[in-house]
Every structure is written in structure tokens, then in C-alpha cells.
Amino acid sequence: MEKISRDCSASPQDVFEVLADGWLYASWVVGAARIRAVDAAWPLTGSRIHHSIGPWPLLLDDETVVRQYDPPRLVVLQAKGWPVGEAEVRIEATARPGGCTVTIAEDVIAGPGKFIPKPLRQLMIGWRNTETLRRLVLMAEGRAVAARPT
Template sequence: MSTNTREIAASPADVWKVLADGWLYPLWVVGASRMREVDDHWPQVGARLHHSVGSWPLLVDDETEVVESLPHELLEVRAKAWPGGEAGVTLRLEPLDGGARTRVTIEEDAKTGPGRLVPKPLRDLPLAWRNVETLRRLAFVVEGRQAP
């Protein structure tokens, strides 16, 4: 499993507001290019984001489903990107500095499909690179909302 962390200059509640707004997903998730629909009960367990991955004209319509959700603490999803397969992604929020900052940890690994056949060290490297950028974008969105 690939694991990355980043500290964000905002409270876990403020980070959660971005995670809980499914329409913002393509702003911070590397590879997601557009939203088609967000279930009304996102980010509750079973809710789905209906999105597209890739770049035009090579877009694949797919979805991401919530597996576990603890507001301000944890969001676990199963991201689908067929024909590539499915990935398990967990975001953990840890308050720092009395809740003024948040350590966000993202863990990701292939769960099904052809991606699972790639040896772990070879699939961890691109996931790590991707998720450094994903956390960077998440920080920009969250911290940008904090700016006066």
C-alpha cells in the first residue's frame, strides 16, 4: 500500500468540508477530470461519486463509492477506473496544534483488475507520485478557502 502524508494549515473540520463536497473531487484528485453526478448522501457509506477519468477524448466514465466515513477523521473509498481495475483509498485526518492544522494521510492500493497483477514495488511508485500531487492540490483547495 502506498502511503503519503501532508500537513494542511486548516482544521480537520475545514479539510472535511472539501472532502464532503463531491463536486470538488476533480479539483484535488489527480486523474479525475469531471463530475457527472454526486449522490445526495455523499460522503455517507454507500454514496457514490459519478466521475470521469482521463483526458479528452480518452475519458472513462466511472464511480467512487464510500466504504467507511467518520466525519473529520476518516474517509475510505473504492475508486473504480475500468478497465484498469479498482483501488482502495483511505484518507485519515489527524488534528495538530490544538486543531489549527491537520495531518492528512492517504493510503492507496490496487484491489482488483490488471493493476493488481503489477508487482507491489512497481505499483507503489506511481501511486506515491500521484498522491503527493493529490495532497498538494487538496491543501491548495482547503487553504485557499481559509484566505481572507
């Protein structure tokens, strides 16, 4: 899996507060159009977000499942988007002075998307995840600023 990283002025905890709010998923995940439901246990391992992907009116309903949750360090998601397939997505936040570095890595694990040659597949995923990561970092930074005492 190709990794994409971005420095963030917020803490790993701030990043994981965004990740922990399942209703925000469509705000930072490129391609997610809307959230239909979020399991009460989100983001604990095994919990799900029920989302729709794609442009309206050609929306496809599917889900994302948490496979591993170790806040504020790592979350591993299984994102489903049939008929294209399923992907494993790893998001890590590593503390550094003045904030953290957020890294996202993704690859297809099932479905027709596996037949796309890996270099081309990773190029397409990389473009999308560059914007996904930008959105996630902006949300975490905005949340951190809003939480600071005045």
C-alpha cells in the same frame, strides 16, 4: 499501502468540508477529468460520485463509492477506473497544533492493476497521490482562510 502525509494549516474539519463537496472531486483527484453526478447522500457510506477519468477525448466513465465515513478523521473510498481496476483509498486528517496532518494511502484491490508488481505500483500511485494530497491541502487551506472573519 504506502502512506503519504502532508502538514496543513487548516483544521481536519476544513479538510473534510472539501471532501464532503463531491463536485470538487475532480479538482483535487489527479486523473479525474470531470464529475457527471454526485449522490444526494454524499459522502455518507454507500454514496457515489459518478466521474470520468483520463485525458479528453479518451475518457472512461466510472464511479467512486464511500466505504467508510468518520468525519473529520477518516474516509475510505473505493475508486473505480475500469478497465484498469479498482483501488481502496484512505484519507485521514489528524489534528496538530496550528492545523492538521493529512495522510492518503491507496492500493489496487481489483483488476489488471493488481498484476503490476507492488513496488512499481506503489511508486506510480505515490507520485499521483503526492499531487492529489497537495491539491486537497491547498483547497482546505484556501477554504479556511476564506471563512476567517475579517
